[in-house]
Amino acid sequence: MNKLSREVLPELSAEALSFIPLFYIAWSDTVLSPSEMAFIHRKLDSYAFLNQTDKEYLLKQTNPLTPPPTEVFHQWKSLLQRAAKQLPDKQKINLVELGVEMAYQGTGKQLKKDLDHPQVLEALVDIRSALGLNRESEQLVSVLLKDEKTMAESGRAAFDAEKLKSILDGRTEEVKDRMRQLLRDPVFSVSFIPDKETHRGLVLERLRKLARQGLSGYSFPVDYGGTERISDYLAVFEMLGYNDLSLAIKFGVQYGLFGGAIMQLGTEWHHRTFLPGMIKGDLLGCFAMTETSHGSNVKNLETTAHYNHADKTLTIHTPRLEAGKEYIGNALHAHYAVVFAQLIVNGTGHGVNAIVVQLRDKEGKLMPGIRVEDNGYKMGLNGVDNGRIWFDHVQVPVRNLLDKYAQIKDDGSFDSPIKNQSKRFFTMLGALVTGRIAVGLLGNNASKKALTIALRYAMRRRQFAPKDGMKETLIIDYPSHQKRLFPLLAKTYAYSCALDDLALEYVSEDERDHRKIETLAAGLKAKASWHTTRTIQECREACGGKGYLSENSLPSLKADTDIFTTFEGDNTVLMQLVAKGVLTNFKQSFHDDGYIAVLRYLLTKIRHDSYELNPFSRRNTDAAHLQSEDFHLHAFRYRYKKSLLTLSERMQKYLKRGMDSYNAFLKVQLHTLDLADAYIDEIVLNAMYKRVHTCKNENVRFALTRLTQVYALSTIEENKGWFLETDYMDGSKTKAIRRVLSKLYRSMRPDIPAYLNAFAIPDELLGAAFIK
Template identity: 45%
Template sequence: MTDPVSDSFDVRVLAALLDGEYAALRTRVKQLLIENADLITDSTEWPKEVYRERVRDVVLEAAKTGLTGSGFPVEYGGLDDFGGNVAAFETMALGDLSVLVKFGVQFGLFGGAIHQLGTKRHHDAYLADIASARLLGAFAMTETGHGSNVQALGTTARYDSATQEFVINTPDEASRKEYIGNAACHGEAAAVFAQLIVDGENHGVHALFVPLRRKGKTLPGVRIEDCGPKLGLNGVDNGRIWFDHVRVPRENLLNRYADVSPEGAYSSSIENPDRRFFTMLGTLVQGRVCVGGGGIQATKVALTIATRYADARRQFGVPGKPEVLLLDYGQHQRRLLPLIARTYALHFGQERLARDFKEIFSDPDASERRRRALESRAAATKALGTWHATNAIQECREACGGAGYLAINRFAALKADTDVFTTFEGDNTILLQLVGKGRLTDLRDEFGSLDGVAVARFVGRQAIETLAEKTIARAVIERVRDAARGHDEAEPGGDLLDHDYQLAMLRTREERTTSSVARRLKGGMDAGGDPAEVFSRCQHHLLAAAAAHGERIVFEAFLTKVQAMPEGPERDVMSQVASLHALSEIERDRAWWLERGRLSTERAKSITRAVDMLCRDLRRVAVPLVDAFGVPDELLPELLP
């Protein structure tokens, strides 16, 4: 019998929902990728030098067609549309990921640094050439000895008032710039982050525009080496850079937040050096926004390949009858459908993040609190999205068996090229640590302190929710017990599929882990413990609180999207997908709820049955769900003969 929901389900409705307001721009990017599909099919056979030149050519082609400057001001060839820039970058991830990263380095990192940290003199001098890719550049922040700890970078920029120049220097091997994209071959300049020293006083890390090459040759005092073969992304020319007392004009300081007068007087509109540093870094949040989105898009490619394969490949079955489709096996549904659901959730979480990014960066008067919230959301979403990419792509590879191991079928590149996403633009563990610290700051701001009374009030608010949830749980347990007496497979209580209940569970985990780590930190310091040691002991707890926060905001964004959809079969399917995502997350971490009395063993079992039920139910639309991701057929392999 034909399922009425799957029969009337229109994949185009979901595709339009996913593409959002930038559907036309995404279509243009997809066309560019289709025209350069040889990067996907042939690049494994190319020498490194050929691969890099082809990647550069695609970036130049994208610039010529106007796909690169959305985030730049109109007067420099852009559209003043930060959201469009993110959408174009994300969509690039459906194709060769070296192109994606080269694109991001040029227009997001290098161009973003000039745009966000520079002023009109820098914009006039460089932005039009950056947007058109006439000036290729690098983002020289990371050092061999200082990766995530940017505040401790070793490179120096010492001001010489006699010549009105900054002298850029690499004092030791640990201070060489490392893993710098666009450096090894194509970068003509870089945004270099260095300790700014004026009249013997160190004012902390600032950024300067520093030329690297002229007509393809490195400039005096600049030494560049190729980083060599990498795990992936070998179409990107990563290099390491040393500076030997390289002089640049005073005007090359990117001076939106601080400046140095010709005479050598340092000034800044932000007096506190720590606040100044984090404000500067906060303007570069675009990189994290884009990388998280890129990881999610790459996951869509893997899931599309694996799901279509599972809907066509047959294995085993009853003798004398056709073999069974992989996707009809319950375990195969379990492998793929929760990943599809999570990808939808992360997509809408990313969409909400991109919208916030666009609104805040288009508003020069946006408050510090709003910017801080954006940075936290970007860090959490990037961490969850890129870890999901790593896990999902591996699962999809395994789900395709030997076919998934062949390079032609894309999993080799998807695995290798996305692996670094978990550590660049911020190591995910460090990012979640920042999110966790931000949550503690929010708690302090809400209640004025982290003393016992404040924490008690925070926890007390949860107690009411706990009581309500246990009341629901008792009723459900009785229904499950009744059903179990008469049936092998009892349909779980309807309230399991209640999105309010699912959200309340995720919110409770978030708030309880946050309040718990706050108590531990305060208790340790009240007992006279060294703050650094106390923090180190609680670090894993803080990361759990941050991850719980990220999971909640992602699911909340998903629900907001579902609730805004018009009534119809597409909304019904999306509601089921949302439930599968939430219940899969609760099932995954069920030990946490069981240990704290938030779930009974019967309730936990009913959640597992609900996940099984949703996987069986959504199997009917599994292929349309991945078709809605919109990966062009020209970018997908044919795994079956």
């Protein structure tokens, strides 16, 4: 007899061994949801045929915070493969049969003969259904026999949606799949909740459920209960875009903004004091930067933090009503706030700094001197408790100052590794980069959801027939419908790739790239969130009246994502930051003095490698040329370089005349927005072509190329006014682009199901009854 390895499976009874195949499959899905876990715990506890060792072992295997280590998991797999080999093909695919065989191999006992088998079999069947594995046995067999899934269930698709999904999900595919699975659990199910208090209560409960799943610590060090995998944090956040966006935003406020500020602006004492409780979801926090009077211009906010040397405290104070903090997420629940205030030491202002201030005690009672008001009902995100906060001479110990970049020394003097106040402030704002990337990703996933709903609907909704009695036309077959939705689909893919590249660069960020990453985060957040707003509106209209019903998700998607264009930085303001970053070649902030020299250097450089216009290309209407990578790269580069050249020349002209930089920027403000737009468009195009070049599968490469062509040409079409004005192309070429686009749409049409399948949004999360 083939005894099973005892390191992997300690002295378990035959009955307990028979559960292993089920657990193996459950973990293959990489997630045990809270409902499944609770059910299994109850059941395991109730089985009289299991002894104490069995129960302890099995219960341990169901805790998401302590998943089986990879080696144990692999050993389970090889033991199962061995058991499967002993069984005829038909029984191999049955998890219960496999369990029975495993028990036999481990102990020599035949459950069906030697034991009280009806009870055990019944238990196995129960657990199997609790895990939803009834139809998953085939998957087990394919895993055991190493069968590769070849084609996705993508109808007539010419490519494998599963492979495209892997490209889209990138390096965090495993975490994303785990989230897809987890969010299907009924405890996360989304429905329209009109009452904000009920909604907020539910969101808070779910926030804690996510923490209990071990999903809250990804961006924090292991020493404080985290796992230090920021890319996984971003993946979790992104996937919450398929669920209730209030939960996503509350998660972002707690772990991204509050936790991120503690982590990035604080030092060891702050980390040790606040992070462990925060990761568990016991200590709730908020990020109090914006004031009623100062939103985009946070450098001039008015809350003060006066240092008192006698008792080594800081006094936090709101000088007037409109200087109160406003829109602050988690304001109604938070125990602590990271408050941004003007730091004053010995009568000298040291600019905006961040201080941790306790808002409430453990029981939720407000601390003395703190006033909080609910912001009330909002256009969307009503599951998030946004509010206003005022401080009336609130004293906190000086150690609450987040002191990575600003310290008050024992002798009461101020010190900082960054002497320039403005530079220090903008370095501190670097803490916002994660949030900007995260909002871009979240919004883009909301676009994926909206497009899945609208395009699936378009593939079943019929309106108008050529003649009475004939079948009506599917609305997806109307060229107008294709023109409305397909470029949005291509753009959603494109932003997904660009944001994924940015997330990777951010995670592996070194000092040299810091400013560039901040610029990209600002630009991609702005462009992606504008795209989300536009996409969801178009999808809503594309579904007609059905799109307007709350039960069909689009209204909440629209209302919840609308603010993405404003928070984490207003888009128009962010795009100006992008242009300033590009203008100074990411070498220095435009707030520093002396950037005229950088401008001069930049001008020489652009003029040197400026693109010449090609008179033949200007009129080339050949379809092969229009679909070529060379043409796309050239057109995007030309637009970016030309915008940069024009803007730099104008700026230089104004500065040479002695105009100050503030007014010079004001003069060229509209050009700065154009430059930022052109810059980000090119980044996004390159991200798509990078995927095309690295894709090994021919069919998937074709599918990606076609999306890239649609992205490139529809972007050129949107900017055709600029291309015509600058003589880059003439009218015959812009007309030809329209023709080629229509052809591309027709060619995409049969593959739409596969393009949507690659988003892999579980049906339960679409929340759209009308397309089920």
